Amino acid sequence: MWKPDRNSTRPLYQQIADDLEQRISYGEFPPGSLLPSERKLAEQLGVNRSTVVLAYSELRALGIIESRSGSGTRVSDSKWGATPKHTPNWRRYAEGGNFLPNLPFLRRIREALAHDPSLIDFASGELAGDLAPIQEMNTLMRQTSNTSYFGYDNPQGYGPLRQALVTHLKKYRGIRTTESSILITSGSQQSLYLVTQCLLSPGDAVAIEDPSYCYSLPMFQSAGLRLFRLPVDERGVRPEDIRSLYKKHRIRMIFINPNFQNPTGTVMAQERRSQLLDAASELGLPIVEDDPFSLTAYQCSPPPPLKSVDSIGSVLYIGSLSKIAASGLRVGWMVAPNSVVERLADARQQMDFGLSVVPQSLAAQFLNSSYFTPHLDRLRASLLYKRDLLIDALQKELGGLVHFHVPEGGLHLWCKIVPEVNDSKLLEAAIQNGVIFAPGSVYGSASGYVRFTYARARAEDIPSGISKFAQALHAAIH
């Protein structure tokens, strides 16, 4: 994003006016469209609000923009003189479609991080750059950059990657499958999207964990699904809740993240897993098993996935490289019965013609390489180290004010704030103080919970981040 040049002799407000005039003339802001508020633009550009006020008044004087009190600042459409010319009402188009916008808290977090990259980031659910196998990826890219095919690929995904996954899934997750049962997607996210769009119909009832990553996704509501909650206790969801939801609401699918659940970190207990599978097979109910975190298990091997003991094909299994290697690679996968894979591959061809072959071939090389296991070992040790830094800091700074379970894998710590506090107030106070987190309500929980991601921040920033958070908390509860 363009920023004014503080070393230029041209005044800041003039530079801003010039830039806006250019953007308006290029069509970024067509005639009649709303400009950012003075406050927002000042924040984006990192200048005082008064500078933007000056820039806007300059443009107003030139007749390029107009302000009406109460309705903000707009690009003039009077310029067009006598012949009536109408810009499409883009704002109304942008409100079209069934697709709901992202949650306000998530938009706020994205905005705050874009505006101030120095924030200590406990909000983004991903690995820090130095936990990703960047060296390894770069070496692989250099070694084997002999891609010979660059055409439209099989919409089901690049063959060699599906082959690599057959081996990977058997070795690391105890899942026996075949190339033809695997669909490659843009992260787990696109697998979830395809399931909600193409296997379910508007009005269908589905069960999701409470709290759950799924609540952070308007995708479920956009697909017109009715969501019912399966409360997560320290041993996961209760299978009997599924039976009663089925009786009451005829739920048609269950979404579950059994290992190191996002956000709670919970691992579902063994006997509940068998009961869940029993209930599903009794009711003919499909289970979507979202399993991005298992291979981060810090100290003992992660529980086997439901899919590995699913004898009758009730489970759609979803995995991803995002949380164990690199989220920017956008490589995820689904293991599913033939009829499902075919349907989803066909639909996704319409949406995006399939994933780029470049990251797919890189992912295949990485999974097949001798780098993979050592990378995982290093990753697990680093996550454990960061988790302990976070826990120490929380205990030191916030002793009796927080409650949490210690996660044994994953990227997140789920934290109850004991004193009563307003999520929004706490978030703003934290941002003010230079630290950011994800409010629990994003995941469907009541106010007063916080998800701290310890994977993303630098280790050395974790203690000071929590001390900034503690200050913000004290400010927000008083």
Place this chain on the structure above:
Amino acid sequence: MWKPDRNSTRPLYQQIADDLEQRISYGEFPPGSLLPSERKLAEQLGVNRSTVVLAYSELRALGIIESRSGSGTRVSDSKWGATPKHTPNWRRYAEGGNFLPNLPFLRRIREALAHDPSLIDFASGELAGDLAPIQEMNTLMRQTSNTSYFGYDNPQGYGPLRQALVTHLKKYRGIRTTESSILITSGSQQSLYLVTQCLLSPGDAVAIEDPSYCYSLPMFQSAGLRLFRLPVDERGVRPEDIRSLYKKHRIRMIFINPNFQNPTGTVMAQERRSQLLDAASELGLPIVEDDPFSLTAYQCSPPPPLKSVDSIGSVLYIGSLSKIAASGLRVGWMVAPNSVVERLADARQQMDFGLSVVPQSLAAQFLNSSYFTPHLDRLRASLLYKRDLLIDALQKELGGLVHFHVPEGGLHLWCKIVPEVNDSKLLEAAIQNGVIFAPGSVYGSASGYVRFTYARARAEDIPSGISKFAQALHAAIH
């Protein structure tokens, strides 16, 4: 895809039975699900149908599968004994959602190409491997594989690629724009998908060219749009048709591919372009300008896009590297007003979290490199050469039986078949004869048109491909 080993001492039918038993036990075909028909499986595996019949009867004898006449062969669900276990009815789930399946002709083409890669391919709308800048891409990948960031990226697209596109669009397309007005998508396809899903609502009327690539996309119907036709003559669509469609049906958007239109190759005439823009601005109607082919213009520079003279922001401009570099890269872009870019970026974050950074960074390097212009020169010369090979072959083999205009850019030749012929019969006869094409009805035209893509086949195969086609045509009209 697995194929039986013809050198093994184990009989083919036994190998096939073993493989199926494994796939069934792994859940690819859950209990109760339908197996491929004997004919289809034989085709997939490249064996005689009688071999598959034997394999199926072997599995039937083991109680693993059951056949009932009229309802095909299914995996037994009797295995589960007394306790009632139910596999979800995956077939019913696969029929859910609003997303319509691909057109039968396109599925047939995909299937035929997967089954017999030796078919001479006039159907796939893409470049041959040797027209793609593979050497250049590989060199760039080797030189600059120092990616330092692998996290979730800005859902609007990788910054350096958007920067490169600002320069590219100005230099090659006369479009002045800014980084913040560009959205990177998975090819033009995803731009079209986002527009139909997020800017339009079910029931909205839109105008598309007739014939048009859009007709090949059930995406439009899946979004619940009502489609109205703008007939394409040798100078493109007629602006007055837009006014009358607007009056009659209140169309809310126009989709147009003005340069080297797919499938007709038509270039829209200059005065019609200004009239189109006038009509759009008078009616406040947005135009979606899909422009993937312009830079292939063989001999003179391509007409400037509508977007370059769109003074009031009526045009959403869509471009792509697919037809000028490599479709497997999956890099496309949209230039749009701020409110549209923000809305679409937000929605696409829900769908797939944005494009992988790897192909985006590669695309940026390629656009910025000194390889780009020489690559285009070579591409244009090769396409022209292939076009002429096709035309010579058509004239030689099919003299008075075909009519066409000579395309001056793009990948396709649109061909009227003079004698009456059934599309489906012609396609099957061609496949039998070792050649494949796209029937015109895929693009919404009446029977008796063929789209020949000359970019994909090897130059040396073009004459023999057309001679095979000629045989098929003679067979189909008799």
